[in-house]
Amino acid sequence: MSLENSIKDVITKKLEDGTVEKLIEQQLEKGVANALDSLFRSYGDVTKVIEDKVKSVMIPFLETYDYSKYIVKLDSVLVDVLQSSALENKKLLENFKDLMIPEELKTIKVTELFERWMLHVAENVExxxxxxxxxxxxxxxxxxxxxxxxxxxxxxxxxxxxxxVLVFECEHDEKMNYEIRIHTWPKYDKGVWTIERNSIHDIKSLRHLDKFEMFLMKLQQNGTKLILDSDGESDEVEPEAEPEATFS
Known part of the structure; x- marks a missing residue:
């Protein structure tokens, strides 16, 4: 028996027992399923038709709906959101605004910087x-x-x-203390010193900087030079906070 006759016999038997019909049926089911899946995908033809029909019904309804009863509630929610976010970022925004206003000082004496720091201590000391x-x-x-x-x-x-290193120190409250690194080239700087960038907090901490830290950052940013008119001094600061009066 030739190879061709053998193939014909096998095909004939499979046709007679229904095997070929089953295979065709399975492939046809797969083809239909794939076609439907493609039609109903995000960009399929059927999905587009359904989307258009939904739009034709929903849009006129939404356009004519009365939202006035929700305006008061929406306004209240927006106010709450703005207040909570503004409180959280108020310090950041204030410091950023202050940083954008340049410090016009070309030089500042260390004794003058000490006085600015003492104002900071008076306002914030524990x-x-x-x-x-x-x-x-x-x-x-x-x-x-x-x-x-x-x-x-x-x-x-x-x-x-x-x-x-310029050290500002408050014996009562260590949180007031500062160490400011400075340097100079005697040959070129003619007696003035430069506040080093790494003495100032990173910009990512802007929301946490106090007024004195902001002042230092502006001096450094503006290239203000420091004059060491003294190597050290001591003083006393009166806290701005007022205690409540008690009577015994």
């Missing part, structure tokens, strides 16, 4: 453990001791640059 004075007028908190000092680095003999 008062919980301070004694209250009742003499000579309304009650007030006792003064806190403050000082500044310039700590010069020991440089190598061949170095053309000098480095130092």
């Amino acid at each position: 008062t919980d453990e301070l004694e209250v004075c009742y003499e000579d007028g309304p009650p007030s908190y006792e003064y806190v001791d403050v000082r500044f000092e310039v700590e010069y680095n020991e440089e190598r003999s061949w170095s053309s640059m000098k480095h130092a």
